[in-house]
Structures are given as structure tokens and as C-alpha cells.
Amino acid sequence: MHDLLTGLFFWIALGVCLIGMIVRFIMYFKGLSWRLDRVAYTSYPAAGFKGAVRSIYKWLIPFGTYGWRTQPFITVAFFGFHIGAVMIPLFLLGHSLFLKEKLGISFFTLNATFADILTWTVVVSAFFLVLRRMVLPEVRIMTTLYDYFILLISIAPFITGLLARYQVGDYSFWLNMHIFCGELLLIAIPFTKLSHVFLFFASRAQLGMDFGIKRGGMKGTKMAW
Amino acid sequence: MPEGKFCNKKPIDTAEGINELLSDTSGNNYYKEMEKLEIDSDLLWKTIQNTCKSRIRTWLEICAHCGMCAESCFLYQVNGRDPKQVPAYKIQSTLGEIIRKKGKVDNKFMRDTMEVAWAKCTCCNRCGTYCPHGIDTGIMFGYLRGLLYQQGFVPWELKIGAGMHRVYRAQMDVTDEDFVDTFEWMVEEYEDDYPGLTVPVDVEGADIMYTVNAREVKHYPEDLAEAAILFHIAGENWTVPSKGWEQTSLAMFAGDWAACKMQVETVYEAMERLKPVRMVGTECGHAHRATVIEGPYWAGRKNGQPPAESIHYVEWLAEALNTGKLKIDPHKRIKEPVTLQDSCNYIRNHGLKKATRDIMKHIVEPGYFIEMSPNKEHNYCCGGGGGFNGIGLFRKQRNIALITKRDQILATGAKLVLAPCHNCWDAIRDLEEEYEIGIRWSFLKPIVIKMLEIPEHLQPEE
Structure with missing residues (x-):
């Protein structure tokens, strides 16, 4: 089972995720229309580029925008969740060794204690994100089962990873579950709301271009939209 | 009754057509007929397929339902934080639903959607600048209004207004x-x-x-x-x-x-x-x-x-004052607390905040200009934008919407509000009528004329 999960299944999951992301990313930009969106994308590449980069960059920084600053609770929960959710899969020592073996590439690795802290932060933040969905009327009204499902498949690899890490019960069972959940997550990315992991950049770039070209960027406004 | 005499899918292209619709006082028959207006679902879905491309579809898809847009919407704030006023909810439950149902929606749904599109959003685009994903709900409401217009579900005054442009x-x-x-x-x-x-x-x-x-x-x-x-x-x-x-x-x-x-x-x-x-x-x-x-x-x-x-006029005026084409008599500058209304359409959506501030520097004695809070790109809609001011059917909702601006103005302590925008000017006039807070309001032109230094050769002979 373990061999299958780390072999064929891994390649399928990675392939589906990467190809799916690339295809959807290209489709997104092919679907932009200067006429329908009313943005002269190609006429002002410099203003568009500046707007897009500023829009992405500022929103990636905790408290980097007015929007983040006005809502500190969600901002902390949001970044607590996302920083770990991006860093742990790529930079945890175990993941690094696995990626080195499979793909021949490895990035820097996280210190083990720091990795533990990050992982727990992801889980705790996810708890607060769920709580927020249940408690705040303005979030509850829009929350569907699908939103909980997305949160569940996002958090499952972290929870199973922790269970394996602390060897709760059968280590190899939790390890296999962890790998399975991780692969499920990879496959889900291009087909679900999780597509935001790459479409975030597309959508932010679009709005950045919109404001950068048409709605004030060329009049000297330096706002992060 | 698929198509009414007053309420139908046909745009108005003649002066007679305008007069006929105007003869229906307050659109009473128009709205009655609207209750029976049929939806052309095929046309609606075909239009969506042709015009709703990756930008809006992605916005609707990746919306995380996080509710971060809620607080950014003045209509949410001013309507008792009603969750039904959350921008993401408003668009998901209208445009989102039409798309999910491939245009197969009923008359009641379309009438409710009309109310959301014109009485629960002024297309001020403020929420768009508060969404982590960069989802601009105001743009989507603009798009939704186009679909509703095509199907004949548009407030009476705006059907007439659009007809005026077609004819005159x-x-x-x-x-x-x-x-x-x-x-x-x-x-x-x-x-x-x-x-x-x-x-x-x-x-x-x-x-x-x-x-x-x-x-x-x-x-x-x-x-x-x-x-x-x-x-x-x-x-x-x-x-x-x-x-x-x-x-x-x-x-x-x-x-x-x-x-x-x-x-x-x-x-x-x-x-x-x-x-x-x-x-x-x-x-x-x-x-x-x-x-x-x-x-x-x-x-x-x-x-x-x-x-x-x-x-925009404020750009010209700022330039004329900055370059000395127009000179202000310093003794005639405004010497009372005064505030400034930032119009969404050219401040948030065209970045002209510097022009209006330059003008204020010229025409207001230092220390008397008090900014609203929030201001510039983050300022709130006057309460009557996007056509809201002119729609009789939604007058009650519009009057509630004015409360945000009323409280913003009251917080400045100013009794004079400069509003270089017709819509904002109207809304501020109406809020004074409705809530009587004792303010005056003005465009820039009459204020500036009163304080100009007129070159000798342009002065009237004695």
C-alpha cells in the first residue's frame, strides 16, 4: 500500500495537480477580454504590471493592506493557516527528503521545532476559521457544506501528519493516511474552490491591472487595491 | 401576460414611448405588470455564455465565503448588520444563482434580484478593495443589471432614463x-x-x-x-x-x-x-x-x-488654481469648519483624490478643512449612488442608506459640505431634508467664484 501511495498515486496526484493548474491558469488569462472586462490590458503593459504586482504583493503581507488591518482577527487566523499550509508541504524535512528522492529537487528545510509550531498553528487557525463560520452571522449565511468539505480536505493532511508525527496508535497507518490525504488534496486543487491557491494570483493580478490601468493607477494613485 | 404595455423587454426608442411610460404615475401599472413578466431563460443563458467569461466566473467560484467584505459595505453596516446585506451573499444569491440554474429562474426571483441589484448595491466598488481574492462585487452588480435590463426587470425611472438617452x-x-x-x-x-x-x-x-x-x-x-x-x-x-x-x-x-x-x-x-x-x-x-x-x-x-x-472638473480647477490661472483672494477663503465628499466614481475609481485636496488647500483657510473618516479611496458612498437616488420604489431603503453619510458628516462637526458630484450633492440635500442636521452643501463652482481675484481688465467698468 505504502509503495503504491508513494509511487503511482503520487505521480498521478502531482500530475493532475500541476497540469490542472497550468491549464486553468492559461484558460483564465485566455478568458480575459478587454472589451467585456473593460480594461485595456495590452495597451499599458507597464501600468498593468505595476498594478498587478502591487495588488498581489501587498495582499500577501500580513496587515499589508487596509483591508487586512481593519480585521485583525481573521487576518491572524488567515495567515496562521496559510503560512503553514504553504510552507509545511514544501519545506518539512520529511517532505524535503521525499521530494529529493522522487523529483531530485529539494528546497531548504525547516527546523523541526519550528515545523511543529507551524503545523499546530495551521490546525489551531483552522479551528478558529471553522468557529468563525459557525458563530458570525455574516459568514454563516454564506457557509455551505462544501465550504466545510474544503476545509476538511485541506486540514486532513495536517491532522494525519501530526498523528503520525506523535505516533498515536499505528504509525504506518497514519503515515499512509497522511500521504493519501495529501494526494487527495493535490487532486482537488484544480477542480474545487482550492483552485484559489493559484487563481488567487490570477484574480489579484486582474484587479491590479484593472485599477492600475483604468481606475486610478495612471493618475498616480498608489493604493493597494 | 408575457409582455406588458408598460413593462416589457423592449427598450424605449421614441419620445411617444417615453411619454407613455411617464403617464403611468410612479410606475404603478409598470410594477404590476412586472409581476407577470415572463423570463426568456434561453436568451438569458445564451447571453451569460457569451459575456460571462473567466473574470466573473472565477470570482464567483473562488469566493471563500469568508465574509471579509461585510464590514466594507455601508449598506450592511447601516441595515443592522443584516447578513443578507453582505456583498458576497448578495451576489452569490442573485447572479450566482442565475448561473447555477443556467438562467432557469422565475419571476419572483427576478423581482427580488432587481431589488438587490438596485437597492442593496450602489456599485461603489468599496468591497472590491477589501477582498483578499480581489473580487469586485460592484462590477458584478453592474453586469447583473445588464441581464436584468435585458429581461425587463429594471426600475421604472431607469427604464425611462435609458430611453431618454436613446431618444434625446x-x-x-x-x-x-x-x-x-x-x-x-x-x-x-x-x-x-x-x-x-x-x-x-x-x-x-x-x-x-x-x-x-x-x-x-x-x-x-x-x-x-x-x-x-x-x-x-x-x-x-x-x-x-x-x-x-x-x-x-x-x-x-x-x-x-x-x-x-x-x-x-x-x-x-x-x-x-x-x-x-x-x-x-x-x-x-x-x-x-x-x-x-x-x-x-x-x-x-x-x-x-x-x-x-x-x-474631471476638479482636475481642471486644481490645475487652474495651482498654476495661478485662477487666483483666490485669501481674505475670502472659507473660514468655517468644512468637509469634502469623495465621489466613488472618480476618487475610488479614478484616483483623483489629490486634485480635490489641492482645491481645498486653495479655498479653505488652513485648519478649517476636516476630512471625513474614512476618506479618499476608502470613503463611503453618499448613499444615493448607482441610480439609488432616483428610484421611487426604493426610496425607503435609500433614506436608510443616507445614514452613513449623515453620521460621517456629523462626526466632522462641519456645517458646510462640498460635494463636487451631482449624485452626492442630491444625496446630501436629501439627507438634510430627511434628518435635518443643519448643514449646507455646495458644488465647487459657486464657492470658488465668490472668492476669486478678478484681473482688472476683466472687471466691469464703474
Whole structure:
């Protein structure tokens, strides 16, 4: 089972995720229309580029925008969740060794204690994100089962990873579950709301271009939209 | 009854059609007929397939339902934090639902959607700047209004307004002759006070081609005279076109994109005919948005620019004051607490905050200008934007919407509000009528004229 999960299944999951992301990313930009969106994308590449980069960059920084600053609770929960959710899969020592073996590439690795802290932060933040969905009327009204499902498949690899890490019960069972959940997550990315992991950049770039070209960027406004 | 006599899917293209609809007082029969209006689901779905591309589809798909847009919406705040006023909910439960159902929605749904599209969103675009994913709900509501207009579910006044643009190329029944005659008449009224004051009509190659809001012609003709006086004193080489003088677009509020194109093309034709160096539009927010920001795209101009460089009145005024073309008598500056309304359409959506602040520096004694909070790009809608002011059916909701601006103004302690935008000006007038907080409000032109230093050669002989 373990061999299958780390072999064929891994390649399928990675392939589906990467190809799916690339295809959807290209489709997104092919679907932009200067006429329908009313943005002269190609006429002002410099203003568009500046707007897009500023829009992405500022929103990636905790408290980097007015929007983040006005809502500190969600901002902390949001970044607590996302920083770990991006860093742990790529930079945890175990993941690094696995990626080195499979793909021949490895990035820097996280210190083990720091990795533990990050992982727990992801889980705790996810708890607060769920709580927020249940408690705040303005979030509850829009929350569907699908939103909980997305949160569940996002958090499952972290929870199973922790269970394996602390060897709760059968280590190899939790390890296999962890790998399975991780692969499920990879496959889900291009087909679900999780597509935001790459479409975030597309959508932010679009709005950045919109404001950068048409709605004030060329009049000297330096706002992060 | 699929198509009513008053309420139907056909745009109004004749003066008779406008009069007929106007004869239906307050749209009473119009709205009654709307209850039976059938939806052309095939057309609706086909239109969505042709026009709803990756931007809006991605917005609807990746919306995390996080509710971060809630607090950004003044209508959410001012309606008791009703979760049904959360921008993401408003668009997901309307446009999102139409798309999920592939256009197969019923009459009741469409009427409810009409209320959301015109009474729960002013297209101020504030929420768009608060969404981590960059989802601009205001843009989607603009798009949704187009779909509703196509199906005949549009507030009575806006159906008429769009018809006016189709028939008169103006938001009211003001003809080209009316415009020129009124402008000339108003200028004559002030000739004695300002010797040499004229209104140059259809002059080719002028530095400025001036365009207005038809309301000025019909209801506030002094505004035309004031514009002429300010250009005259500044020594500008200016003109007005006898055709293509109307900058506004109720068609934009209505979602009648074909009428938007017709309207804006008449202004662009005037630019092409008269070849001015620049166009200056009057103190109006949506007019600027329609003619300068969105208009080029309606007219199919790929570079997103009108045929001549086009600026808002506040840009011209700031420039005239900064360069000394207009000089303010320092003794006549405003010496009372005064605040400034930032119009969403050209501040948030065109970045002109510096121009208005420059003007305030010139016309207000230091220490008396008090900013609203929040301000500039983060300012709240006046409460009557996007057509909200003009819709009788939603007057109750509009009056609630005014509370945000009322409280913002009260917090400044100022009794004078400068509002260089027709829509904002109306909303602030209405909020004073409704809530009686004891404020005065004004456009910039009349305020500036009163404090100008007039060069000797332009002064009347004793």
C-alpha cells in the first residue's frame, strides 16, 4: 500500500495537480477580454504590471493592506493557516527528503521545532476559521457544506501528519493516511474552490491591472487595491 | 401576460414611448405588470455564455465565503448588520444563482434580484478593495443589471432614463437647441458683471471642450453660467459642442449597454468634429465614469481612452488654481469648519483624490478643512449612488442608506459640505431634508467664484 501511495498515486496526484493548474491558469488569462472586462490590458503593459504586482504583493503581507488591518482577527487566523499550509508541504524535512528522492529537487528545510509550531498553528487557525463560520452571522449565511468539505480536505493532511508525527496508535497507518490525504488534496486543487491557491494570483493580478490601468493607477494613485 | 404595455423587454426608442411610460404615475401599472413578466431563460443563458467569461466566473467560484467584505459595505453596516446585506451573499444569491440554474429562474426571483441589484448595491466598488481574492462585487452588480435590463426587470425611472438617452442623447428631454439656448441665455444674464463673457459654441481646435449634465440645463442653469465665468476669468480658450454635450449616462445605471454606447459616441463624435486639446466635464461623478472611464470600452476603443484627453472638473480647477490661472483672494477663503465628499466614481475609481485636496488647500483657510473618516479611496458612498437616488420604489431603503453619510458628516462637526458630484450633492440635500442636521452643501463652482481675484481688465467698468 505504502509503495503504491508513494509511487503511482503520487505521480498521478502531482500530475493532475500541476497540469490542472497550468491549464486553468492559461484558460483564465485566455478568458480575459478587454472589451467585456473593460480594461485595456495590452495597451499599458507597464501600468498593468505595476498594478498587478502591487495588488498581489501587498495582499500577501500580513496587515499589508487596509483591508487586512481593519480585521485583525481573521487576518491572524488567515495567515496562521496559510503560512503553514504553504510552507509545511514544501519545506518539512520529511517532505524535503521525499521530494529529493522522487523529483531530485529539494528546497531548504525547516527546523523541526519550528515545523511543529507551524503545523499546530495551521490546525489551531483552522479551528478558529471553522468557529468563525459557525458563530458570525455574516459568514454563516454564506457557509455551505462544501465550504466545510474544503476545509476538511485541506486540514486532513495536517491532522494525519501530526498523528503520525506523535505516533498515536499505528504509525504506518497514519503515515499512509497522511500521504493519501495529501494526494487527495493535490487532486482537488484544480477542480474545487482550492483552485484559489493559484487563481488567487490570477484574480489579484486582474484587479491590479484593472485599477492600475483604468481606475486610478495612471493618475498616480498608489493604493493597494 | 408575457409582455406588458408598460413593462416589457423592449427598450424605449421614441419620445411617444417615453411619454407613455411617464403617464403611468410612479410606475404603478409598470410594477404590476412586472409581476407577470415572463423570463426568456434561453436568451438569458445564451447571453451569460457569451459575456460571462473567466473574470466573473472565477470570482464567483473562488469566493471563500469568508465574509471579509461585510464590514466594507455601508449598506450592511447601516441595515443592522443584516447578513443578507453582505456583498458576497448578495451576489452569490442573485447572479450566482442565475448561473447555477443556467438562467432557469422565475419571476419572483427576478423581482427580488432587481431589488438587490438596485437597492442593496450602489456599485461603489468599496468591497472590491477589501477582498483578499480581489473580487469586485460592484462590477458584478453592474453586469447583473445588464441581464436584468435585458429581461425587463429594471426600475421604472431607469427604464425611462435609458430611453431618454436613446431618444434625446441626454438623461432628460433636453434637446441640442435647448442646451445652446439655455447656455447663451445664462451667459447673457451675467454679461454685465463679467464683460466679454461668452459661450463659444462649436469652435474647432479649442483647448477645452466642456460637457455637462443635462440637469444643469433643465434645473440648475446657473451652473452653466458659473462654468463660463470660471473659464472666462482663467483665460481659457474653450468651447461647447452643440451636439454631444451631455456627459451623463442613466443608461449605465439601468444596465442598457446599447444606450450607453449611443450616448457616449455622440460625445466622442463631438471631440472628433471639434478636435479640442482636452475635454473637461462638469462636477459629476457618474458622468465622468460613463464618458471617461467606461465609455471608451462601450465605444469599442481598445486603448480605453476617449478620442481627446478627458479630465474631471476638479482636475481642471486644481490645475487652474495651482498654476495661478485662477487666483483666490485669501481674505475670502472659507473660514468655517468644512468637509469634502469623495465621489466613488472618480476618487475610488479614478484616483483623483489629490486634485480635490489641492482645491481645498486653495479655498479653505488652513485648519478649517476636516476630512471625513474614512476618506479618499476608502470613503463611503453618499448613499444615493448607482441610480439609488432616483428610484421611487426604493426610496425607503435609500433614506436608510443616507445614514452613513449623515453620521460621517456629523462626526466632522462641519456645517458646510462640498460635494463636487451631482449624485452626492442630491444625496446630501436629501439627507438634510430627511434628518435635518443643519448643514449646507455646495458644488465647487459657486464657492470658488465668490472668492476669486478678478484681473482688472476683466472687471466691469464703474
